[in-house]
Amino acid sequence: xxxxxxxxxxxxxxxxxxxxxxxxxxxxxxxxxxxxxxxxxxxxxxxxxxxxxxxxxxxxxxxxxxxxxxxxxxxxxxxxxxxxxxxxxxxxxxxxxxxxxxxxxxxxxxxxxxxxxxxxxxxxxxxxxxxxxxxxx
Amino acid sequence: xxxxxxxxxxxxxxxxxxxxxxxxxxxxxxxxxxxxxxxxxxxxxxxxxxxxxxxxxxxxxxxxxxxxxxxxxxxxxxxxx
Numbered sequence: 001x002x003x004x005x006x007x008x009x010x011x012x013x014x015x016x017x018x019x020x021x022x023x024x025x026x027x028x029x030x031x032x033x034x035x036x037x038x039x040x041x042x043x044x045x046x047x048x049x050x051x052x053x054x055x056x057x058x059x060x061x062x063x064x065x066x067x068x069x070x071x072x073x074x075x076x077x078x079x080x081x082x083x084x085x086x087x088x089x090x091x092x093x094x095x096x097x098x099x100x101x102x103x104x105x106x107x108x109x110x111x112x113x114x115x116x117x118x119x120x121x122x123x124x125x126x127x128x129x130x131x132x133x134x135x136x137x
Numbered sequence: 138x139x140x141x142x143x144x145x146x147x148x149x150x151x152x153x154x155x156x157x158x159x160x161x162x163x164x165x166x167x168x169x170x171x172x173x174x175x176x177x178x179x180x181x182x183x184x185x186x187x188x189x190x191x192x193x194x195x196x197x198x199x200x201x202x203x204x205x206x207x208x209x210x211x212x213x214x215x216x217x218x
Contacts, residue, residue: 016141016179016185016188016189016216016217016218017144017178017179017217017218018144018176018177018178018179018216018217019176019177019179019188019192019213019214019215019216019217020142020168020174020175020176020213020214020215020216020217021174021175021176021177021211021212021213021214022171022172022173022174022175022207022211022214023162023163023171023172023173023174023175023211024211025172042153099209100205100209102202102205103205103206103208103209106198106202106205106206106209107206107209107210109194110191110194110195110206110212
């Protein structure tokens, strides 16, 4: 049984042990200064994109300031994503100008309580579903 | 589409950062359409239920909507078994 840090990834049963995801692009990572004085490279949490440069420098966080993707997002969409706990918002509508209308729609479906139903609605209707709908009517 | 991947097929992985972050970069395992992959482990049954629903949601999307989701987010792709 392989060990993954403090997790145990079980491969001997059908029990799910974790999940795969795509790795965020390199521009979303940055150097950060730990309290011990050691520097590590970690994903930059998006709330660091919207704090003052002085505060960022004080925390030792290397937030991109050039005209790259995170900075462009912040500059362009700040009015829609600003506000208390914007970085932790669970309301996809707050990110509509970042994700676009379609991306926002998919996100909203994905985090809704009835995910399977909303995903199914994106498929073209089948002959059976049309028949079922007519019978219901 | 597939919703699971086997831990035994992942190959080598490294911690994403010098300090334990709970996320691990996969050295060679790839899925079509993604440059690099990472994985994280579960801590609780609630997490398993939640992530299972998210992976299943993505698997039910048509190709276009799945691409929109993948371009905008780091959505869970597969459950590890």
